[in-house]
Amino acid sequence: MSLTSDDTILAFKAGRAFRTDGTNTVVPDPTKGAIIIERGEDELLHFLWKNRTTNQADEDLILFPTDASFVRVPQSDGRVYVLKFSSSNQRHFFWMQDASSQRDEEFIYHINKILEIPGYIPVWNTRPSSSQPEASTSSQAASSSAPAGQPSQEQLDQLRSLVNQMSGGAATPEPELSLTDILTPAVLTPLFTSHPDLIPSLFPQLPPDLPSPPSAEVLSDIIASPQFRSAVVTFDRALRTGMLAGLVRQLGLPEEAGTGAEAFLRAIAEQARREGGESMDTD
Template sequence: MAEILLAFKAGRAFRTEGSNTVVPSGTKGAILLTSGDDGLLHFIWKNRVTNTVEEDLILFPFDASFIKVSQSQGRVYVLKFSSSNQRHFFWMQDASDSRDAEFISNVNGLLMDPEYDMRWNIPITSTAPQASTSTAATQPAAAASASSGAANFAATPEQLATLSQMLTSMSGRTGTASRPDVSLTDILTPATLGPLFESHPELIPALFPHLPPDLPVRPSVEALQQIIHSPQFRAAVSNFDQALRTGLLGGLVRTLGLPEEAGTGVGPFLRAIQEQADRESNNSMDTD
């Protein structure tokens, strides 16, 4: 099964015949970079309305770059190839442009090296590389919202139940779920999780069965502290947060007992987790 390395909302744009003008299409879509079953890097454009793949390009290291169209009027980018004159145009469809630079930086990192260690939540002082082209483009005024689909995130009902307990215990934090810019990386931090493990030691045996089996440590608060401070943990949280923002997890969350809407964004996911925790709490009181 192909592994999704990166995913974000983006629509396609098309050059008007006989001109240098590129016109964005309003169709809701997503760009996915995957490591295919063939061992090669795939650049995929997926229609978020029909949930079908409409473009699947095989990329080789150092052959392509994803750069901003410098004279565009919006967030328009072009996928260029050094080995040919191919040009594929896209425009960013997330309502906020706050993460554009991160996505573009990671796309280009993967285009250079499919094993590139992606970086998230870091200050980016330089602007994204821009295409040297006379192409003019305009962006539709309305940004796209998410639709359902699937992404490569593996979780178990037990993990989901544990996360329910954790979010329930974070008094005051889950209330921020209605904020459109809420991020799991702002919630599942060492500063938040550390005190939680100290005050709820019963979470430790519940969490350890879902961690890598080759961890050279025994279950303990100290071991969990090491894990949540690790780059691997921060990357996993960022990847899950990113997958939720693409709106491609609707199919997955249904298998975990959550409504499909929970897979369409970070806010809906947190609300669904909280509602599930509230139901479990009420059921527990009813059976006491």
């Protein structure tokens, strides 16, 4: 069975490494492995570590744009890297297992672009180096000049201009707003600390096994969890496909509120403004 699939975006040989308890020392594990990034059936981005001997995925981490980065561990002597998250203290260590370090930086460049830009697809440099004709170098991949057989940025800009002229000068539409851009730990966490009165109103919607009432720290852990992020993705997708028409009507919102995240949020804000004004009139 192959390590990769049709959903694989990037893959390279890498082993895991583990921090020694009570120290900052990271020790590489000799088990042969591979880092694989792929788009799962849930349409989320998955960071997998697979054992190359058993073909089993021993780690499966869900990634969200701008929430993680893959960087070299400066204190290490070898080719050791860490996957770290801005929304939590998670740290996952890996070491490069390819015999040559020729393509290390190229892999790291692309993996961080995938973590940074939704929908990013790596374009690999195919130009040979002088020392190893079969391998490409990171400096070539990161340079502004295009690889052989690939259009340059200037050529792409010219193509976009021509397409724009042929379509009557219509501008390229801005990407649609997504709930995943808004319901992030960076946005929500400050609300819990600056507006503690929100917590009691959220409590009835939370799992019953949480402390009563939950603290701001507990809520922060919830919104940083893969389960919450997956629920946000599902809700956003349902909004875009019109599956929540019945829900928006039950909420007293206009039907167009069920056509996308921006329309939904605008309708919620208008409803809150209207109800706030009515309550002030009755005081």
